[in-house]
Amino acid sequence: MVDATMKSDAAALRADKRGSLQKTFQRKSTIAFLMTLPLIVLIALLVLYPAIYAVHLATLNKTMERFVGLSNFTFLFKRETFWMVVWQSCIFAITAVFFKAVIGFIVAHLVHNIPDKGQRKWRGMLLVPWVIPPAMSTLAWLWLFDPSYSAFNWIFERIGIDPVPWLGDVYWARFCVILVNVWIGAPFFMIMYLAALKSVPDQLYEAAKIDGANWWQTMRFVTIPMMRNIIMITALFSTIVTFANFDIVRVLTRGDPLDQTHVFATWAFRLGIEGGDIPLGAAISLFMVPILTIGAIFILRDIVKRGNEA
Amino acid sequence: MIKKTISRRRFVATGAAAAAGVVAAPYVSTAQSAGSLTLGLWDHWVPGANKATEDVIKAWAEKEKVQVTVDFVTSQGNKNLLMLAAEAQARSGHDIVALPTWQPARHANSLEPVDDILGDLIKQNGAVNATVEYLGKIKGKWAAVPATVGSQMKGPASRIDLMKKLANVDILEMYPAGGPPKADAWTMDAFLKAAQDCNKGGHAFGIGLGTTSDSVDTAGAIFNSFGAVLVDQKENITAKTENVRKALDYATRLAKEYPADSPSWDDASNNKWLVSGRGAMIMNPPSAWAVAVRDAPQIAEQIWHHGMPSGPNGRHAPFLPYFWGIWNFSKNKAAAKSLLRHMSTRESAEKMVEASKGYDIPAFASFTNFKTWAEIGPPKGTMYHYPNPHNHQILSIAAAPTPHRIAEQIYTQGLMTKMIVRHLRGDSMDSVLTWTESELEGFMRT
Numbered sequence: 145m146v147d148a149t150m151k152s153d154a155a156a157l158r159a160d161k162r163g164s165l166q167k168t169f170q171r172k173s174t175i176a177f178l179m180t181l182p183l184i185v186l187i188a189l190l191v192l193y194p195a196i197y198a199v200h201l202a203t204l205n206k207t208m209e210r211f212v213g214l215s216n217f218t219f220l221f222k223r224e225t226f227w228m229v230v231w232q233s234c235i236f237a238i239t240a241v242f243f244k245a246v247i248g249f250i251v252a253h254l255v256h257n258i259p260d261k262g263q264r265k266w267r268g269m270l271l272v273p274w275v276i277p278p279a280m281s282t283l284a285w286l287w288l289f290d291p292s293y294s295a296f297n298w299i300f301e302r303i304g305i306d307p308v309p310w311l312g313d314v315y316w317a318r319f320c321v322i323l324v325n326v327w328i329g330a331p332f333f334m335i336m337y338l339a340a341l342k343s344v345p346d347q348l349y350e351a352a353k354i355d356g357a358n359w360w361q362t363m364r365f366v367t368i369p370m371m372r373n374i375i376m377i378t379a380l381f382s383t384i385v386t387f388a389n390f391d392i393v394r395v396l397t398r399g400d401p402l403d404q405t406h407v408f409a410t411w412a413f414r415l416g417i418e419g420g421d422i423p424l425g426a427a428i429s430l431f432m433v434p435i436l437t438i439g440a441i442f443i444l445r446d447i448v449k450r451g452n453e454a
Numbered sequence: 455m456i457k458k459t460i461s462r463r464r465f466v467a468t469g470a471a472a473a474a475g476v477v478a479a480p481y482v483s484t485a486q487s488a489g490s491l492t493l494g495l496w497d498h499w500v501p502g503a504n505k506a507t508e509d510v511i512k513a514w515a516e517k518e519k520v521q522v523t524v525d526f527v528t529s530q531g532n533k534n535l536l537m538l539a540a541e542a543q544a545r546s547g548h549d550i551v552a553l554p555t556w557q558p559a560r561h562a563n564s565l566e567p568v569d570d571i572l573g574d575l576i577k578q579n580g581a582v583n584a585t586v587e588y589l590g591k592i593k594g595k596w597a598a599v600p601a602t603v604g605s606q607m608k609g610p611a612s613r614i615d616l617m618k619k620l621a622n623v624d625i626l627e628m629y630p631a632g633g634p635p636k637a638d639a640w641t642m643d644a645f646l647k648a649a650q651d652c653n654k655g656g657h658a659f660g661i662g663l664g665t666t667s668d669s670v671d672t673a674g675a676i677f678n679s680f681g682a683v684l685v686d687q688k689e690n691i692t693a694k695t696e697n698v699r700k701a702l703d704y705a706t707r708l709a710k711e712y713p714a715d716s717p718s719w720d721d722a723s724n725n726k727w728l729v730s731g732r733g734a735m736i737m738n739p740p741s742a743w744a745v746a747v748r749d750a751p752q753i754a755e756q757i758w759h760h761g762m763p764s765g766p767n768g769r770h771a772p773f774l775p776y777f778w779g780i781w782n783f784s785k786n787k788a789a790a791k792s793l794l795r796h797m798s799t800r801e802s803a804e805k806m807v808e809a810s811k812g813y814d815i816p817a818f819a820s821f822t823n824f825k826t827w828a829e830i831g832p833p834k835g836t837m838y839h840y841p842n843p844h845n846h847q848i849l850s851i852a853a854a855p856t857p858h859r860i861a862e863q864i865y866t867q868g869l870m871t872k873m874i875v876r877h878l879r880g881d882s883m884d885s886v887l888t889w890t891e892s893e894l895e896g897f898m899r900t
Contacts, residue, residue, distance in 0.1 A: 205900060223896055225893075290723075290726070292730045293726065307714075310715065312713075312719075317718060415867075417532055417536060418532060418866045419866045420556070420866075421899075
C-alpha cells in the first residue's frame, strides 16, 4: 500500500515536472532565448572568444612562454612612440568624425530639400564612397597621391604649382589619411541624418514659423533637438570605427613617414605581425577598449534617459 | 579494405620497430610509408615561376609515391606571415612552409632542425653565404633549408644611358657581361657624386626612405659598408659610435638627392620610378626590369643590374633569402626532409631560376653561374652580375650581426631609414642618435 502511494507520488512529481517544462518552453522569453541562441553562439565564437584570447595574449611575454600580467601595458606607457600613436589616433578620429558629421549634416539638408522625384538618384550617388570596400577606394586614392604618377601633381605641374609630397611629408600625409576617411565615412552620416530629418514632424516647423522663428532658431530649437539622438549614436559609432580603422592607413601610408600616421590598429599590426611581438600588438589593440567603453556607456545612458523623459 | 586484428603484444612490438625506423632511417618510400605532405609556399611575383616548383615537387612525389598538396600563399598584405603565425600558434597546418628572411629565427622553437640536410648539401655544393647562415642557423642549429625561390639581391638596377650621360659613369665598362667586374672606382663617394649629377639632370636615384624592405635594405647596406652596427652581438647598444655617425652622415647627404617624397615610398614606388623613366637607378631585384620589358621596352633595353659601391668596411650587397622549414608538429617529417633535399639540388635550383627569369638566387655560391643570368635580356647580359658570380660583394642584411630578436625589430620598424629621415629634416646628429638609443632599448624586451 505504502509502495503504491509512493509510486503515485512519483508519477505526480514527474507529471508536474513535465508540466513545468512545458510551461517553460511555452514562455515567450524562453522561445525568444532559443531563437536568439544561434546568434549568441555565433557572437561568442567570433567576438567573445577572440576578445578573451586577445586579453590572454596581452598578458604574455614576447615569446608567449610566460604570464607577465600587465607588464606589456606598463612597457608601452614608457615608449615615446606609443604616446605619439595615442595622440595621432585621437587627432585622426576626432578630426575625421567632426568633418564627417559636418559634411553629412550639410549634405543631408541639401538632399532633403531636393524634390522627392530626384532624391533617390542623389542618395544613391552620394552613398557610393561608403559602399565601395575601403581597401579598394583607398588604393585609388593612393594612385592619386602616387610619387610618380600622382594625378593631382600632374594637374599642379600644368598650372605652374610645385608638386606636393602628399604622403612624404608628415602633415600632408596626416591630411591625406583624414581626407580619405572623411570621403569614405561622410555618406554614412548623410544617410543617418537624412533619415532623422525625415522623421521630424512638419507640424513642428509650422509651429516654429507661426511663432516667427528664423532659420537659425528653427535649426537650434527644432531640428537639432529632434536629431540629437541620431547625431549622438552616429558620432559614437563612427568614433569607435574610426579609432579602430586599419585599412586606410595601412594602404595609404603604412604609418610612414616616421610612424607619424600610425593609428592603434596599424601599429599593433606592425609590432605584432610584422615585428613578431604578438603580445605587445595585442596590448596596443586593447588599449582603447576601456576608454571607448566608458564613452559609449555615458552616451548610451544619456540617450536612454532622454528617451524615457520623452 | 582489408581489416586485421592484432594482439596487444604484437601491436607494441610493431610500434616500437616503426618508431626505431623513423628515428634511425632516412625516409624510405614504401607503399605503407608514403603518406601525404602539405606545403605552404610563397606565391611568386613572376608569372609561371610557381610551375617550376610544382614540377620539381611532382617529380619527387611520383617517385616516392607521396600525395603532395601545395598552397601558394601570397606575401601581399603579409598573408604569408599571418599564415605562419597562425600555424605556429595552432601547432597545426602545413608540413613544409616557406619562411621569409627573419621567420626561421622567429619560429625556431616550432621548426624541425635540418642540420642533417644542410650538412649534406654543404658537402655537395660548398658553403652558403654568411647572411643565409646568420638568418637560418639559430643557436647553432639549422632551423630551415635556404630556398632558391624568393631569395633575392637588391643591388642597383641602373639606366645605362642616363648614368653615362648625366654622371659620366660607364656601367657596362665596370660590369661587363660575361666578365669579372672592374669596379674599384665604384665607391661610396663615386655613388654620391653620380646621385648628385643624376638628380641635377632631372633623373634622381629612386631610393626610398620608408619602412618597407627595399628602403630598409639599401639603408642597411650603406650602414654595413661603413661597419655601422647599432647593437653588437653581446646586445650592447652601439648607436653612438664613430662608424654609425659616419654612415648616418653619408646616408643623409645621399638622401638629399632622393625624390622629395621618398620617406613615404613602398616597395612598388621605386619600380614605378624606374619604369616611368624618371629615375636613373633604383635598388631592386630584376622585377622592375621584367615589368619594363612588358610595359616600357625602350627603358628595359637600358637597364643593367650590377654591384653595390664599396665603403670603408667593404662592398656590401643586400641579400634577402627565403627558407623552407618543416614544422616540428608535422606528421611526416621524414618525407618532408626527403622532399627538401630534392628541392635543393642544383638541377631543381636551375629550373626554379629559369622559371623566375633569373629573379631567384640560390644560397650556394657555386650555384650562381646558371646560363639564365648570362643569356637573359634585353639587353643581353643585364643580369649577369645580379647573383654576384665573381663573389666581389659581401652579401649582407640590414641589422646583422645583431642578435635576431633585436635585429628583426630594427629591420621591420625601419629604424635606419627613420634615422636618416630625422637627420634629413633637420634633427641634429646627437638628437637622432639619442632617439635611436631609446628605440633600441625598447627592442631589447624578451
